[in-house]
Amino acid sequence: MISRDGDVAGVDPAGGGAGGPLLAGRSVALVHEWFGATGGSENVFLAIQEVLPDAKGFVLWRDRDARRGLDLQESWLARTPLRRSKALALPLMPLTWRTLSSERxxxxxxxxxxxAHTVKFRSAPDARYLSYIHSPARxxxxxxxDGRGSNxxxxxxxxxxxxxxxxxxxHVHSYAANxxxxxxxxxxxxxxxxxxxxxxxxVDHFxxxxxxxxxxxRDYLLGVGRWIPYKKFDLMIEIADAAGMPLVIAGxxxxxxxxxxxxxxVGVPVTFERQPSRDRLRELYWGARCLLFPTHEDFGIIPVEAMACGTPVLGLRRGGVLETVVDGETGFLVDSDDPRAYAAMLRHVDGLDRDRVHAHAARFSTAVFRANVASWVADETA
Incomplete structure (x- = not known):
């Protein structure tokens, strides 16, 4: 069970409990949208798979650069040209999730x-359906x-x-949200x-x-992520210029x-690090005075990675950072897109306890996730 402070008691993070392995004796299917080069949603799926290692995995399709060695059954869409276009395949996805397999x-x-949360196996009318939601389709x-739907x-x-x-x-019996x-x-x-x-x-790696x-x-500011408009890397450059500090942009x-x-x-050095390795990214986190994160994300894994390195976060007071960043303790949150507002907060960053920043990140570790998923599944399938 999950306690008020977020810790888990009575459930083995590896999926077992006092009564033995989780869902022992029951057949389990794990379903994911499409499996690409490992990103946030793929990492969630892999961590759930660690909790339920005997489950059978299903995806619409897997990209050629996806992680090797995974036993995932692809849908019939994978055998069509639509696998190359998520937009064109979208109208057929609900049908695909209803014709995925005849297994029970x-x-x-x-x-x-x-x-993926609409998946339903016709051969399993009494199955228990649980769904972990990264977001209702933006x-x-x-x-x-998401500009794909704004036309x-x-x-x-x-x-x-x-x-x-x-x-x-x-038909979904229980939802979990990120x-x-x-x-x-x-x-x-x-x-x-x-x-x-x-x-x-x-967090252990970082x-x-x-x-x-x-x-x-720790003599530069850092921005990490995909270089697309809503991530606001242009604003990060303006913040660095207003603060008179070098900036490193990784992604x-x-x-x-x-x-x-x-x-x-601009009048400050801006360095671009294209597709850094995880080890290089860790080095960048450890060398940064703070992470700039002036964007609105559902959760935001990057701020937690930075905090695991003792690096405070200077972010927009919206979305996931309200749950991951403790304002005034592990970083500072700003209610503005004005670069001067961010630059003004930088003078307070050095006063933060970096050990406290590091310790806070442990609440979002993979081990905690596995334990929470195991508790959720145990509660909803008892």
Missing amino acids: FDVVISSSHAF YLWSPDF GVLTVPRRVLQGADVRLSR SREVQARIQRFWQRDARIIHPPVD ADAPAAQRRQD SGPEEEALRRQAAR
Whole structure:
């Protein structure tokens, strides 16, 4: 069971408990949308799979650069050209999740950010359905967040798909959400309750840096993520310029050229680190004075990775950072897009206790996630 402070008691994080392995003797299916090069949602699926190692995995398709060695059964969509276009495949996804397999399962757990939560096996009418939600599909329900759904000509198709999304998910017995932000969307869009289980972050890897990395001067600001508009890397450059501090931008994406042009016009050095390895990213976190995160995310794994390195977060007071960053203790939150407001807060960053910042990140570890998932599954399948 989950205690008030978020700790888990009575459930083995590896999936077992006092009565033996979790769901012993029952057939289990794990379902994920599409499996690409490992990202946040894929990491959630893999961590759930660690809790239930005997479960059978299903995906719409897996990309060629996806992690090797996983035993995942692809849907019939994988054998069509539609696997190369998520947008074109979208209208067929609800049908695909209803024609996935003729196998029978006692428990079905989906990892969903589009339509995976609508999965239903016709051969298992009495199955128990649980769904972990990264977000109700943004391009359907929150087009202001995702430009793929903001085109006016998509208004009618979007409404049709919204209706299907609600109608085809009524059989789900229990939802889990990755944050309060997503929990609120599930209630608003689907009129369903959800338990909050924060996604797993590999805090051990980022905290366990070589001694030389721990002794860095922390003399630059850092931005990490995909270089796309809503991540606001352009604002990060403005913040660094207003603060008179060097900036390192780590990641990749379609905005690279525009960001490089902007960086050439400001009065501080801006360094671009394209697709750094995890070890290199850890080194960058440890060398930064603080992480800039002036964007609205559902949860936000990057701030937790930074905090695991003792690096405070300077972020926008919206979304997931309200749950991960303790304002005034592990970072500072700002109610503005004015770069001067962020720059003004930088003078307070050095007064934070970096050991306290590091310790706070442990609440979001993979071990805590596995324990919380095991507790959720045990409660909902008892």
